[in-house]
Amino acid sequence: MGPRLYAPSLTMPHQNPDGPVAKRQKVSGVVAPAKSPANSSRIFAPFRTVGLVSPTTVPFTSIPLGKTTFQITTSVGRSLQTYDLRRGLNLVFITRPQTPFDITASYAWKEKVLTAWGDGSNGESQGLWVFQRGKKVDELTLPSDINEPVRQIIVFGTWIVAAASTRIEIFKSATLEHYTTIHTMAASERGNEITGGITSMPTFLNKIFVGRKDGWVEIWNVSTGKLIYTILPPSPDCGAVTCMEPTPALSLMAIAYGNGPLVITNVLTDKRVLQIEAGNPAAPVTCISFRTDGMGAGHDGRKDGVMATATPATGDVTFWDLNSGGRVMGVLRSAHNPPSRDQRGIRGGVSKVEFLAGQPVVVTSGLDNSLKSWIFDATPFSPVPRILHSRSGHSGPVNCLQFLPTDFDGADAGSKWLLSGGQDRSLWGWSLRRDGQSTELSQGNIRKKAKKVGILSTNALAHGPTTTLEDLKAPEITCIATSLNRDGGIGAIPGKQPMWQKGQAQNKPGDAEISGMTGWESVVTAHKGDSFARTWFWGRKRAGRWAFPTGDGTNVSTVAISPCGSFAVVGSEGGCIETFNLQSGMPRQRFPSKLTPAQARQLRLQQLRQADDVAQLQSESGRKFPRGTGKHTKAVTGIIVDSMNKFLISCSLDGKIKFWDFLTGSLLEQLDWAPMTAPIACRYHAANNLLAFACDDQSIRVVDMETKKTIREFWGPQDAITDLCFSNDGRWVIAASRDRIVRIWDLPTSHLIDAIRLEEPCTALSMSVTGEYLAATVEGKPGVTIWTNKALFKHVPTRQISEKEIQLVSAPTVSGEGNQGMLDGAYEDDQQEADDVVVAPTVEQLSSDMMTLSLVPKSRWQTLLHLDLIKERNKPKEAPKAPEKAPFFLPSTTGAAPLAGQQKPTDVAEDDSKSRITKLDKARFEEMFSTKLRTAAASNNCTLIDIVDDEFIEHLKSLSPSSADLELRSLSVGDGDDESNELLHFIHALTARLMARKDYELTQAWMTVFLRLHFDVVMESATLLAALQQWKSHQEQECNRLDNLVGYCSGVLCVEDLERDQKEADGIMKSRATIKYIFFGYLEDLDRSVGLLLGRHLQKRHNDTIHVALELLPLVVQHPVEHAEQDNRPRQLLDEPLQQPAELVDIAILDEPLVQLLVNQGARVKVKRAQELAYEALHNGPPARHLVLVLVLGVGVQAAEEDEGDKVRALVAERLHERGAEQGQAGHVPSALVVSVD
Known part of the structure; x- marks a missing residue:
């Protein structure tokens, strides 16, 4: 049995040993749910959020899974993500449902993960949930009077302990019931605030250690609720306790203080064993971990006693050898990105470092949205570990998005890959099908470059501002252009190649020869404050060979790639536009085209002569823009190359949109919108040949490339437009603005058909080429939200909406809870709004003076006219043959099939019964036709059938060609009188239909078949001839009327x-x-x-x-x-x-x-x-x-x-x-x- 702490021998002056035991408090089981928007978009449904690994300050928690692997759980806001170490940090679980508010603490215990959420100080509800394999299985009830967020959770023995700012909640692990609440001892200036967290030590039964802001470490008995002892700081100026961690040696505790000291104390004797300066007031140590495999220390790494410390102020991890007074054995420089000194949105620093139990592996997580595992090499021994696995994302907000084309690596790759560039100077490719395939495009061996310039060899404890690994990357990306037609895939340009060559160093013929066989770069990016546009290999996921400069030396403002994938176009802030060949890296054309000194002098002389020479002015009138003129005067904001590489379109802040000849660089035409407005962005839809321009007057204008005219103007945003895009079919224009609304306009109708109001402004948009997904980014967030297009599988109402109808919509979550996949919308009931359904008027006939055709398919009455010919063609050419007999050695299981014309005698009765039923049905069917015909005739006194009573005609129209032919053949003269003469009734019905000018083509077809079948009978009856003559007179009258109208209307071509x-x-x-x-x-x-x-x-x-x-x-x-x-x-x-x-x-x-x-x-x-x-x-x-x-x-x-x-x-x-x-x-x-x- 290990040592225990006894109250009498460790009593402090402020302790009252005879005080009452803390009583259990009444708890409330009512938890107010979070208020989340319940509205939804008409067209887009939230799907999920990608790119989040560990973006919060909540440290990860780990637990061994058997003897083979570890599971590591991180917080991504309102959900937890669990990664498996053996699978290369592959994502295995995402918790659902998501918590009502942000997660504040988590702890892995056995097969479960305890999660605390909510901040009562901000008016939020709080809770403590239990998840198992990603699903919520239980819940712990917090006291009703708690108004502080839970910052740490630990489980030891039979207790679950949750620490808030000044109070500690105790639960029983067996029943999950609340046991008691411990309040830290009061002190001035909030000295009792828990800043160092809580921990337990092996062999210390029911004891927890609490680190306070005033530097004290309190020891509490959770079973009795009493304070046992208080460990005082080594000096009054040590500062607050920032971290505590028990060592592998029993009774020894490592305590870090805010001003820098780290003290290893024997808690049994309250004596310092070791004290080192592990930090400073600007960068105090906030996490400590000890290696437990008994290796790593000493000059050969065969001794025990390795400690790792880290701080959020830097991205470094320091490793200590605690033997012989303690020394720094190595520093893992830039294990994570350090906090940004210039941009507040870029987060960094190490949030937690932890050695895995019994393994030479250390796991770190950072505020840069990354999770990494590192391994120590035993042979040769290295005091600094190397990277083993890594999962990360953008550490700062995302600037731009771009879906890759569909067919770059097969039809199955459509809408799979999404490129994003962020303020953290990184370019990421996200897989929307499997998170493990997402990757950052490499910018070279940054750590090797850092060693060359001495970044990784500085003093280990020099925590001041220094050059970081991020400073060696390219500046933050502001624009992305892609074309994968010449991408060589993973095998493009094998071998070691230079990266981002500038100046004359890029003119190497060998590069073009190699790339001509394997393909070349397919991505071009523009960077903030940089005069070079950079190329990337998408197939190899690495930086390319070229860095293209701007023609005037100013910074790059926008980039584009030709559809053929061979040319990159770079636009500058000075208005210069230049194209480069991606295969050789050589400049090809400038817009306007570059003039030689002689051409420039000649142009100047021509301009001077035009003022005096009228003839010269007239000769130049046909050529609107002379060669070498037309350069933009302000920054270029958009560049488009048409699908045929014939034209280049550019827009600028000078308010002009210019159309250039791509080959010659000559200006062909321009649109001048200054000073009314200036375009700030441009998008192109190749299939419709349309251009969409976002303007600085908060409007969107759509221009037809053929006519060079504005065909649509969309207004509505109340603030600047941040991004826009076309839908995949070119029917919608989608735009985001800083008023936190994403609007969708319908191009054919010019209506605003949908709008999504978000909690934060959307900064970038991109729609997949297959129309499945809409990707969007939110201001200040490193993740990318994905929305699915419901219009692919269900009807979407396109009624115009007003600004008052725009409501707050729930954004996609990491867990995808409550969101819709691609097929979910297909199984929903179409519950449309009443005002969305506009029923078209169903007028049978617009006017009685107009001849109206029927809605019966043309093939039906044409088949009726040629039914005999069709039957004749369908007759078999040969009589059916009996099947060949099988060999005698093959037994027959079903018996011999009867030959044609033969029938088994046992089936005669059955066939007779079937034939009787069939005959009855056939008789009923035939009676329906005759009954309707006679009823209509009887109601009109044997005269022309009333045109209003068209039940008989509608029944005849519903029959198939064969059924209609059978009914017409079945007509009879009856008993010879007019009342029973079906032929007479039929002629009257068609005559009435002809007089009503309805179903014109059907009446002609029916009469043709009728005369073909019953011509002999009609010729013998005077009554039928008279009725037929009446039909003929109406027929000729109507034909003459139509001939006159058609001849008159079609005759005049131009009058x-x-x-x-x-x-x-x-x-x-x-x-x-x-x-x-x-x-x-x-x-x-x-x-x-x-x-x-x-x-x-x-x-x-x-x-x-x-x-x-x-x-x-x-x-x-x-x-x-x-x-x-x-x-x-x-x-x-x-x-x-x-x-x-x-x-x-x-x-x-x-x-x-x-x-x-x-x-x-x-x-x-x-x-x-x-x-x-x-x-x-x-x-x-x-x-x-x-x-x-x-x-x-x-x-x-x-x-x-x-x-x-x-x-x-x-x-x-x-x-x-x-x-x-x-x-x-x-x-x-x-x-x-x-x-x-x-």
């Missing part, structure tokens, strides 16, 4: 209506300007259209001369260009002014296919080929001072009647009739009429 303004028409007529009428149709339509125009304008105002030409329709209309090119004569059409009035004297129709026009104009006669007139009228327009009218004449010419005001039509009809009579086909000569009036 400049002179009746809109009579004064303008009179002025046009008097000025003898060009007036064009073009009409295509039939001659009988002239009375209603062209005849009116001719009679009103042509004859009343231009009765001078009429030139008429005739041409066959195919030659004029179908091939006008071909025939015009065959005639090489000069095109001269009435160029000379008229000498005297003349009239139409003759129309000659020659035997050749080309018809010539004879015009008697005084003593002159001109011949003009008619197809040239038609070609000029249809394509080039009529000559000056002429009115051209083109008519197409066809069927019904001889039936046209003469009427006043249209002598031209009558004359042409007469000539065509005569010509047609000669050919034996009067009235059927399709021709073209060209009338030219001067």
Whole structure:
């Protein structure tokens, strides 16, 4: 039995040994739940948060799992993540549900993890939950009067101890019941605050040690609730206790103080065994751990006595050899990133260091969002460990996001990889499928560089500001561009290659030769305050070979990569744009193109001469932007290369959007929005060829690249826009602004269809190329939130919403609790809002004057028309053959199948019963058709079936082609009277439907099949013939009406209506300007259209001369260009002014296919080929001072009647009739009429 502490021998002056034992306090089981937003987005559902490992100050907790591995649990806010050491720190559990408030302490005990959450001092509820394998299994009830967060939990013996700021809660580990509360002894200036935590020591039964702010260490008996002893600090100026840890040696305790001393004390005798200066007031030691495998100390590492200390003020871990008075045996420099001295958002420092029991492995966690394991090498011996495993993420806020394209390594990689650049100077690639594949892109061996410059060889205890490993990385990333078309994968450029070459050192031909075989860099980044853009290998996950400088030496503002993956484009803060070849690293083009000194002088001279030389100005008017001009005057904010590498688009703070020729660097066109606004970001959607610009007036403008015009403007953000992106299909524009709202606009309707209000502003957005995920970052947070697109699997309402409807939405969590995966939305019930559902009006017929078609598929009534032919084609070519007999040695299990036409006698009765049932059903089906037909006829007294009562027609429309054919075949004349005559009722039904102008194509199909089946019966019945004649008259009347309407509507191609303004028409007529009428149709339509125009304008105002030409329709209309090119004569059409009035004297129709026009104009006669007139009228327009009218004449010419005001039509009809009579086909000569009036 180990030593025990006895109260009489260790009584302190402030202790009252006869005081009462602390009583158990009443506890309350009611815990107020956290208030979390219950609203959700219409389109996007929260999925999960990636990139968090250990971002909080809560230290990790570990426990051995059997004899083979350890499990390490870290806090990521409101959830715990458990990693398995043997699997390379692979994530195995994430706790669910997440705690209502942030986790404040955790402790691994057996197979469970105890977790405290909430801060009562901030008005939050508090709790103590128990998790097992990621699931909540139990809960400990805290006292109702606790208003301090629990900072530490330990389990020893039969007790669970939870320490807050000034009180300690004791629970029984067997029943999880609250036992008692211990309050530390009061002191001035909050000296009783627990700053060093609590701990226990082996062999000390029921005793805990409490480190206080005043430097005292209290020893309490948790069973009796009494203070046993108090260990005083070695000196009054040691400061507060910051950490306590029992040593492997019994009764020895290591106590660290705020001012730097670390004292190893024998708690039995209260004497100091060893004292060292392990820290200083600026960097006190906050975590201590001892190696327990009995190795590591001494000059050969074969002695016991190794201690590790760390502090959040630095990222270093110091290892001590406690033999011979204690000495520093090694310092693990920059085990974690140190706290940032310039940026408050970058966290760093070591939060905990712990040796694994019995192993030469030490585990560290830092405030830089990382968890690492280190191992000591025994041969050769090294006092400083090397890295074994590492899991980490961004240690600072994320600046930019970029999803990689879909097919860089196969179809399964779509939406898998997400690139992110943060303020911690790192570039990460996140796998959305498996966390273990996420990795940071290497920037070279940073630790090796640090040794060269002496960073890792400074004094171990020099905790002041020094150069860190992070200072050797590239500056923080502000922009990412990717194109994986030429990425060589993991085998790109094998071997050792230089990194980020600058200047002339990059001109090595060997680099281009090697990369040409294996591929080259596929990622380009811009960095804050740096004049170089850097390249990266995505396949090899490392830095690339090139660092591209800006053309004017200013800092890089934005970057882009061409879609082909061969060129990187760099934009500067000075307005310069330059392209580089990614294979060779050589500069290729500058925008505007770089001029030689001679070209620059020539350009200057041209600009000076243009001011005086008018001719020069006119010659340069066609070329808007001379070569070498058009440079941006302010920082470039966006660069886009179109999908064909033809154009480069740039936008700048000078308010201009410029369109450049990618090959020549010449400026083609520009949009000037200054001083109204200036674009601050640009996004491009290649499929739609659209550009979206975020402007500094808090608006988004969408520009069409083809027309160079603004097609949409979106307003609504109340603060600056931080980022924007297109959806994968280009239908939505998604934008985030500093008013904490992410808005989604619908491009076709220009409506704001969704908005997500977050607790913090969103700083970056990116949507996957497959549309599955939307990635977003929150200001000040190192994680990346992932949202799923619900529109992929369910209908999403697109009703426009107002700003008042925008509500706070719960962001994705690390555990994914309450979130939706890709398929979750597919199984949800569509519960749409009432105002979201807009039912389209279902009007059967818009107007009774309009012919309406049915909604029956075209294939159904076409099949009905050709059903006999289809059946004939479907007949088998050969009769079915009996199957071949099997060999005699193969037994038959089912018996021989009967041949065709044979039937087993035992099945006759069964087949008879089946046939009776089938016959009954068939009879009922046939009776339904006849019943509906007779009912409709009876309700209308055997006359035309009422068009309102269309039950029979709807039933007939619902039948399949074979069923409809069977019903039509089944029609009968009945008993000979009209009431039972189904044929008569059917004709009346179709006639009524035709008069109602409904289901036009169906009535034609049904009547065709009806006459084909019952023609012989109809011809023998006078009643049926009369009904059929009535249907025919309505049919012809309707056909004529439709022909007239269609001919009139489709005839006029281009008519400049002179009746809109009579004064303008009179002025046009008097000025003898060009007036064009073009009409295509039939001659009988002239009375209603062209005849009116001719009679009103042509004859009343231009009765001078009429030139008429005739041409066959195919030659004029179908091939006008071909025939015009065959005639090489000069095109001269009435160029000379008229000498005297003349009239139409003759129309000659020659035997050749080309018809010539004879015009008697005084003593002159001109011949003009008619197809040239038609070609000029249809394509080039009529000559000056002429009115051209083109008519197409066809069927019904001889039936046209003469009427006043249209002598031209009558004359042409007469000539065509005569010509047609000669050919034996009067009235059927399709021709073209060209009338030219001067």
